[in-house]
Amino acid sequence: MVxxxxxxxxxxxxxxxxxxxxxxxxxxxxxxxxxxWSSTAAAEAEAVAEIGCSGHGRAYLDGLLGEENEPVCxxxxxxxxxxxxxxxxxxxxxxxxxxxxxxxxxxxxxxxxSALVVSGWHRMSYSFTHNTLISQQLESLIRxxxxxxxxxxxxxxxxxxxxxxxxxxxxxAYALSPVNTSQSPTRVVASVPYxxxxxxxxxxxxxxxxxxxxxxxxxxxxxxxxxxxxVIEFVTxxxxxxGQLNRAIVDGTNVKTIFDRAYYWxxxxxxxxxxxxxxxxFTLSKLTGHAGSRFGWAVVKDxxxxxxxVTHMQLNSIGVSRDTQLRAFKLLKAVLEEGTGIFDFAYxxxxxxxxxxxxxxxxxxxxxxxxFNPQYCHFYNEIxxxxxxxxxxxxxxxxxxxxYAVLKAANIIGRRGNVFGSEDRYxxxxxxxxxxxxxxxxxxxxxxxxxxxxxxxx
Amino acid sequence: MVxxxxxxxxxxxxxxxxxxxxxxxxxxxxxxxxxxWSSTAAAEAEAVAEIGCSGHGRAYLDGLLGEENEPVCxxxxxxxxxxxxxxxxxxxxxxxxxxxxxxxxxxxxxxxxSALVVSGWHRMSYSFTHNTLISQQLESLIRxxxxxxxxxxxxxxxxxxxxxxxxxxxxxAYALSPVNTSQSPTRVVASVPYxxxxxxxxxxxxxxxxxxxxxxxxxxxxxxxxxxxxVIEFVTxxxxxxGQLNRAIVDGTNVKTIFDRAYYWxxxxxxxxxxxxxxxxFTLSKLTGHAGSRFGWAVVKDxxxxxxxVTHMQLNSIGVSRDTQLRAFKLLKAVLEEGTGIFDFAYxxxxxxxxxxxxxxxxxxxxxxxxFNPQYCHFYNEIxxxxxxxxxxxxxxxxxxxxYAVLKAANIIGRRGNVFGSEDRYxxxxxxxxxxxxxxxxxxxxxxxxxxxxxxxx
Numbered sequence: 001m002v003x004x005x006x007x008x009x010x011x012x013x014x015x016x017x018x019x020x021x022x023x024x025x026x027x028x029x030x031x032x033x034x035x036x037w038s039s040t041a042a043a044e045a046e047a048v049a050e051i052g053c054s055g056h057g058r059a060y061l062d063g064l065l066g067e068e069n070e071p072v073c074x075x076x077x078x079x080x081x082x083x084x085x086x087x088x089x090x091x092x093x094x095x096x097x098x099x100x101x102x103x104x105x106x107x108x109x110x111x112x113x114s115a116l117v118v119s120g121w122h123r124m125s126y127s128f129t130h131n132t133l134i135s136q137q138l139e140s141l142i143r144x145x146x147x148x149x150x151x152x153x154x155x156x157x158x159x160x161x162x163x164x165x166x167x168x169x170x171x172x173a174y175a176l177s178p179v180n181t182s183q184s185p186t187r188v189v190a191s192v193p194y195x196x197x198x199x200x201x202x203x204x205x206x207x208x209x210x211x212x213x214x215x216x217x218x219x220x221x222x223x224x225x226x227x228x229x230x231v232i233e234f235v236t237x238x239x240x241x242x243g244q245l246n247r248a249i250v251d252g253t254n255v256k257t258i259f260d261r262a263y264y265w266x267x268x269x270x271x272x273x274x275x276x277x278x279x280x281x282f283t284l285s286k287l288t289g290h291a292g293s294r295f296g297w298a299v300v301k302d303x304x305x306x307x308x309x310v311t312h313m314q315l316n317s318i319g320v321s322r323d324t325q326l327r328a329f330k331l332l333k334a335v336l337e338e339g340t341g342i343f344d345f346a347y348x349x350x351x352x353x354x355x356x357x358x359x360x361x362x363x364x365x366x367x368x369x370x371x372f373n374p375q376y377c378h379f380y381n382e383i384x385x386x387x388x389x390x391x392x393x394x395x396x397x398x399x400x401x402x403x404y405a406v407l408k409a410a411n412i413i414g415r416r417g418n419v420f421g422s423e424d425r426y427x428x429x430x431x432x433x434x435x436x437x438x439x440x441x442x443x444x445x446x447x448x449x450x451x452x453x454x455x456x457x458x
Numbered sequence: 459m460v461x462x463x464x465x466x467x468x469x470x471x472x473x474x475x476x477x478x479x480x481x482x483x484x485x486x487x488x489x490x491x492x493x494x495w496s497s498t499a500a501a502e503a504e505a506v507a508e509i510g511c512s513g514h515g516r517a518y519l520d521g522l523l524g525e526e527n528e529p530v531c532x533x534x535x536x537x538x539x540x541x542x543x544x545x546x547x548x549x550x551x552x553x554x555x556x557x558x559x560x561x562x563x564x565x566x567x568x569x570x571x572s573a574l575v576v577s578g579w580h581r582m583s584y585s586f587t588h589n590t591l592i593s594q595q596l597e598s599l600i601r602x603x604x605x606x607x608x609x610x611x612x613x614x615x616x617x618x619x620x621x622x623x624x625x626x627x628x629x630x631a632y633a634l635s636p637v638n639t640s641q642s643p644t645r646v647v648a649s650v651p652y653x654x655x656x657x658x659x660x661x662x663x664x665x666x667x668x669x670x671x672x673x674x675x676x677x678x679x680x681x682x683x684x685x686x687x688x689v690i691e692f693v694t695x696x697x698x699x700x701g702q703l704n705r706a707i708v709d710g711t712n713v714k715t716i717f718d719r720a721y722y723w724x725x726x727x728x729x730x731x732x733x734x735x736x737x738x739x740f741t742l743s744k745l746t747g748h749a750g751s752r753f754g755w756a757v758v759k760d761x762x763x764x765x766x767x768v769t770h771m772q773l774n775s776i777g778v779s780r781d782t783q784l785r786a787f788k789l790l791k792a793v794l795e796e797g798t799g800i801f802d803f804a805y806x807x808x809x810x811x812x813x814x815x816x817x818x819x820x821x822x823x824x825x826x827x828x829x830f831n832p833q834y835c836h837f838y839n840e841i842x843x844x845x846x847x848x849x850x851x852x853x854x855x856x857x858x859x860x861x862y863a864v865l866k867a868a869n870i871i872g873r874r875g876n877v878f879g880s881e882d883r884y885x886x887x888x889x890x891x892x893x894x895x896x897x898x899x900x901x902x903x904x905x906x907x908x909x910x911x912x913x914x915x916x
Binding site: 010011013014017018020021034035036037038039040041042043044045046049058060061062063064065074097099100101103104107108110111112113114115116117118119120121122123124125126127129135136137138162163164166167170174179197200201204205206207208209289290291292293294295311312315316317318319320321322323324325326327329330331334 | 469471472475493502503504507518520521522557558569570571572573577578580582583584593594596621624625628632637655658659749750752753770775776778779781783784785788789
């Protein structure tokens with residue numbers, strides 16, 4: 001009887017165990033673990049993601065390799081060591097380029113919705129169905145996004161893709177300058193301070209069709225500026241470097257305007273109304289932070305301008321990499337799924353950075369910041385402060401004519417005013433870089449201000 | 459006792475069942491099924507890959523959507539229906555562009571080694587560590603690949619990346635033409651028949667630095683061609699359209715040569731020796747078949763030329779998309795892991811296509827093909843036939859001056875001779891497209907030849 005009692009205890013255990021086996025088997029063969037060709041790559045990517053770099057660096061699939069050919073940490077500028085935990089003392093604060101790594105933590109938090117798996121045979125062809133160079137699905141997401149944010153009208157307009165706004169801006173300049181070179185070349189202008197790429201590109205490509213002619217204000221007031229001259233004005237709004245919502249300066253029948261709207265997103269500026277210009281340029285870089293993906297787009301009213309831009313993309317690079325288009329598709333899908341999520345995150349980050357910067361310079365008589373009047377933002381339905389990507393710092397002392405040198409002496413690298421066609425009394429400091437870069441910048445500025453003769457006392 | 463015997467039978471079952479429980483649990487938590495953030499994306503990609511399109515189409519993650527927003531088949535040109543199984547009668551054979559889909563089956567067979575998982579935070583920055591725009595790991599793979607194939611010397615040379623050879627070719631033209639525009643512009647030439655992009659790009663970008671001047675032979679024999687004139691010669695070897703191993707035509711102290719080596723891989727041509735020119739251009743498109751990825755590179759001897767090309771990439775697009783660089787890295791890693799695999803596959807495919815084409819036109823008095831003398835190939839260590847990407851078809855009849863029109867009447871779209879600076883008595887037929895496109899081309903040609911008056915009788 002003892003034996004019998006014992007065996008009857010086994011029965012529910014066995015039943016449970018068998019059921020568990022069934023469940024686990026179903027989990028393996030029906031759940032996500034059913035994966036076949038993608039599982040090795042997925043495991044590899046997750047293993048690289050798990051390499052700890054102390055929050056001051058990152059390992060990548062195509063990254064630097066260690067002694068045993070394993071990916072190792074690539075450390076942020078001021079950190080070193082195998083896990084990037086060692087701070088490099090007296091390290092220079094880098095506030096130069098607009099590398100938008102302030103958004104990296106958002107994507108670390110949204111790893112599932114933004115992960116992408118690419119098959120070896122994905123879109124090998126030059127063209128998409130219907131013989132275009134652009135993904136219709138991505139185009140449709142971009143239209144949805146503008147409608148959601150309310151920062152640009154896209155209805156009845158064309159959309160063209162490029163390798164970042166960089167390639168798009170050049171395509172727009174070519175598309176808007178007449179081909180007939182018997183006319184005098186189109187004059188390209190931008191109001192000071194302007195984003196230097198406009199000048200650099202026009203001068204580098206050196207086309208007979210256009211010449212760079214400097215400041216838009218100066219051009220407008222020139223006595224020899226005839227109304228028959230073809231002009232292209234670049235209007236950056238919000239402006240790079242100073243964050244102002246610039247408007248066009250030059251007008252006339254032969255004036256075309258390219259609106260660079262790279263920073264027209266609610267984390268940098270209030271959105272007073274959807275932009276409604278003939279040619280507007282946007283980029284993923286300042287929206288999601290993926291500068292490295294090189295993806296931008298233009299929203300274009302005129303069909304012939306659009307067609308000329310498409311030709312430009314064809315002859316320059318046969319369109320934008322399909323890999324990049326797929327990545328942009330996945331990222332923008334994740335953005336839209338999160339509602340206001342990315343804008344809330346980015347605004348919070350930028351606002352906090354501006355508050356820390358303003359608090360630091362509040363004590364200074366030597367450095368001043370650009371000023372803004374808060375405006376109504378239709379995205380957030382409230383009056384909002386500006387929190388632009390860059391601080392446009394002025395050295396106030398008479399003798400500090402070279403503000404870049406002043407900051408450099410304080411171990412801070414900014415970008416000098418004359419790069420933007422302005423005086424060297426100004427320096428642009430990038431506020432969109434990694435948290436490490438920003439923290440070091442603030443630390444260096446605090447030190448400099450605290451040592452300032454005659455700094456205001458709190 | 460009966461009950462007791464029954465219960466003792468349970469014991470091994472229970473032990474086995476518990477062991478199985480443990481094994482399955484370990485499988486789930488330690489095996490590939492341990493995946494976290496990548497598993498949803500992986501399942502999604504595998505689901506799309508499983509959509510059946512009868513081998514005449516494909517569904518993509520960013521592809522066309524059905525009524526319930528699910529990805530649907532995108533059919534090859536001559537097929538239709540929900541699963542692409544319906545052939546469209548009287549469909550035109552497309553032999554126009556060099557869309558290299560002949561390599562797609564290779565990647566379907568190597569799905570595991572070529573799969574790629576990209577995290578949402580992958581390489582968001584503008585630059586790689588050490589402030590470059592190019593992945594060192596990818597550069598090192600490219601050097602390994604050239605060493606393995608023996609088609610180019612890369613030691614002590616620089617490598618620059620571009621958006622396909624398209625962007626690289628333009629960068630090279632800018633880099634090799636003097637900036638000083640007080641000199642007369644650099645003359646750009648190429649021997650007929652030439653790849654039309656050289657002309658199209660130079661004319662489109664319309665720089666004061668260079669002008670297109672047509673055929674290299676004609677230029678060499680011109681009485682006004684002074685040795686002091688700056689000249690750039692594009693040499694395509696193997697040539698597009700005719701597959702010949704072209705050499706430079708023009709020489710002189712002020713002559714620079716750009717070697718377009720896009721087709722210098724053992725599946726298209728015997729490799730007599732590694733290429734050893736000052737500036738050589740390659741592209742992923744004609745190596746792995748990933749035209750859509752837009753990835754190319756140049757191998758450059760001179761440091762200052764390399765630096766100018768890097769500046770070009772910076773101003774044109776701030777380098778090549780990091781997503782594309784990661785994809786190219788994964789694909790080239792898979793290529794190298796397979797040894798001669800991809801070249802064997804690609805050569806077999808091209809050779810079979812050439813045999814079918816030659817057999818079809820053997821009966822014809824109307825159409826002829828370019829001729830080749832087999833050469834020693836150092837990659838395969840044997841004498842080999844050419845199996846180039848394109849057939850350069852000549853219409854032999856006196857009255858068939860417009861060979862493109864003759865083929866068009868036969869429902870075949872090629873590319874007309876004058877696009878390559880040649881006579882319209884020639885047409886280029888692309889042989890690297892999908893198997894469907896090739897099969898339809900052969901079918902149309904067979905029909906045309908069989909109806910030919912005076913076709914040779916077998």
